[in-house]
Amino acid sequence: MFSLGSGVSTREFSFPGNLSVCSAVVRILALGFCLSIAVPALTQTVLLTGATVHTVSGSTLAPGQVLIKDGKIAAVEKVIKAKADRVTKLDGQHLYPGLIAASTSLGLVEINGVRATRDASEVGEYTPDVESWVAVNPDSELIPVARANGITHFLPVPSGGIVAGQSGLMAVDGWTTEDMTVKRPVALHVFWPGMELNTTPREEFKDKSKWKSLADQAKERREKVRALEDFFEEARAYARAREAGGKNGLPAENLVPAWEALLPYVRGDLPLMVHADDERQIKAAVQWAATNSYKIIVTGGRDAWKLAGLLATNQVPVIFERIYNQASALSSTPARDTYRYDVYFTAPETLHQAGVKVILSEGLDGQAAATLRNLPYSAAQAVAFGLPEDEALKSITLYPAQVLGVADRLGSIEAGKEATLFAADGDILDLRSHVKRMWIAGREVNLENRHTRLYEKYRARPRAK
Numbered sequence: 104m105f106s107l108g109s110g111v112s113t114r115e116f117s118f119p120g121n122l123s124v125c126s127a128v129v130r131i132l133a134l135g136f137c138l139s140i141a142v143p144a145l146t147q148t149v150l151l152t153g154a155t156v157h158t159v160s161g162s163t164l165a166p167g168q169v170l171i172k173d174g175k176i177a178a179v180e181k182v183i184k185a186k187a188d189r190v191t192k193l194d195g196q197h198l199y200p201g202l203i204a205a206s207t208s209l210g211l212v213e214i215n216g217v218r219a220t221r222d223a224s225e226v227g228e229y230t231p232d233v234e235s236w237v238a239v240n241p242d243s244e245l246i247p248v249a250r251a252n253g254i255t256h257f258l259p260v261p262s263g264g265i266v267a268g269q270s271g272l273m274a275v276d277g278w279t280t281e282d283m284t285v286k287r288p289v290a291l292h293v294f295w296p297g298m299e300l301n302t303t304p305r306e307e308f309k310d311k312s313k314w315k316s317l318a319d320q321a322k323e324r325r326e327k328v329r330a331l332e333d334f335f336e337e338a339r340a341y342a343r344a345r346e347a348g349g350k351n352g353l354p355a356e357n358l359v360p361a362w363e364a365l366l367p368y369v370r371g372d373l374p375l376m377v378h379a380d381d382e383r384q385i386k387a388a389v390q391w392a393a394t395n396s397y398k399i400i401v402t403g404g405r406d407a408w409k410l411a412g413l414l415a416t417n418q419v420p421v422i423f424e425r426i427y428n429q430a431s432a433l434s435s436t437p438a439r440d441t442y443r444y445d446v447y448f449t450a451p452e453t454l455h456q457a458g459v460k461v462i463l464s465e466g467l468d469g470q471a472a473a474t475l476r477n478l479p480y481s482a483a484q485a486v487a488f489g490l491p492e493d494e495a496l497k498s499i500t501l502y503p504a505q506v507l508g509v510a511d512r513l514g515s516i517e518a519g520k521e522a523t524l525f526a527a528d529g530d531i532l533d534l535r536s537h538v539k540r541m542w543i544a545g546r547e548v549n550l551e552n553r554h555t556r557l558y559e560k561y562r563a564r565p566r567a568k
Contacts, residue, residue, distance in 0.1 A: 153194035
């Protein structure tokens with residue numbers, strides 16, 4: 104018997120050999136499945152021609168050609184003589200490698216004011232085994248909005264504690280988090296304890312029960328830093344025990360997930376992203392990393408310009424956040440009233456002049472995730488205040504690819520790398536430019552998003568006669 108659905112009468116169908124409809128359907132589906140496996144997907148070579156090609160790692164070709172084969176860039180030249188299955192003309196447009204958002208809450212926060220849509224933090228101060236990429240919402244409406252302005256990859260950052268967890272690099276296209284994840288893990292996120300002291304007198308303190316003396320605050324600060332140092336010392340001891348165990352290692356019952364997660368970081372295989380804004384935080388973090396031979400990336404870096412020499416000497420890259428939003432995500436003024444108005448506009452150039460590798464980011468929280476599409480405009484602001492344009496472009500393409508360990512695949516338009524790029528009708532650092540087409544690993548992706556849907560909806564609204 105085969106039911107045709109609710110409210111529809113059930114009928115019996117006869118087949119040779121008394122096959123039921125269900126078994127016949129199963130065999131048909133199985134045959135189709137086998138055929139789908141047996142027949143490989145057709146591959147095409149695509150030639151992109153006519154565009155100004157911004158390779159980022161080399162010279163700009165105006166115009167140039169890019170040959171894509173099997174999802175990778177096969178050639179980048181002024182003129183490519185090899186034949187292609189399909190030619191895509193991009194006359195008058197500009198071709199760029201996909202932009203990379205190296206520190207963001209994209210995918211983890213949808214609406215900042217709605218608790219149910221925030222999944223960026225975990226309970227506990229030390230949770231190194233937390234994996235941010237599994238919590239990303241692939242159906243987030245904010246991801247297509249970021250994609251529409253050239254962003255092809257992002258690093259969702261866990262938060263909530265001092266050692267908040269690990270992050271993985273994700274593409275902005277895919278049905279599931281497994282589809283979207285490009286590399287995991289990429290970095291461990293350490294939020295350095297605050298170093299500031301509250302000098303407000305007790306009599307002026309709003310809640311006097313929470314007031315602490317300067318001595319008590321300094322003691323509390325030292326204890327937090329010592330606890331962080333002790334945590335990593337225990338992790339190093341665990342790593343030594345694992346190595347001493349040889350091939351057999353530790354017994355399964357003695358394995359600790361938190362320490363297991365820390366192994367590639369204490370061994371120096373993967374970087375620690377140390378989130379620190381204050382000058383004292385950054386200095387303490389750099390000295391701690393140098394003492395213990397940890398590979399770190401300073402993230403946030405509001406006062407990094409003050410320590411440009413120290414950072415350059417120790418070869419510590421900086422992910423500089425929030426060029427426009429100065430003191431915090433909700434403020435548009437410098438952190439201190441003694442700073443010039445343009446202190447953060449010029450900070451990338453100050454760091455660059457000292458020899459520091461600068462990556463630009465919009466920062467963390469829901470507001471930053473919603474406005475991530477503005478990433479190229481932060482780079483443009485840095486250009487307006489001294490940063491060379493080629494460095495600004497690298498700060499959102501090649502440099503993040505390098506510090507995240509994917510420069511062999513992403514970050515520039517070079518033969519052998521993934522064909523992850525986009526075409527715009529002008530300079531991507533120009534607010535007036537629009538992204539017209541995008542390819543991720545050689546596959547063209549849809550640029551539709553809620554902004555374009557609303558635009559089309561209201562463009563077609565009924566008009567008064």
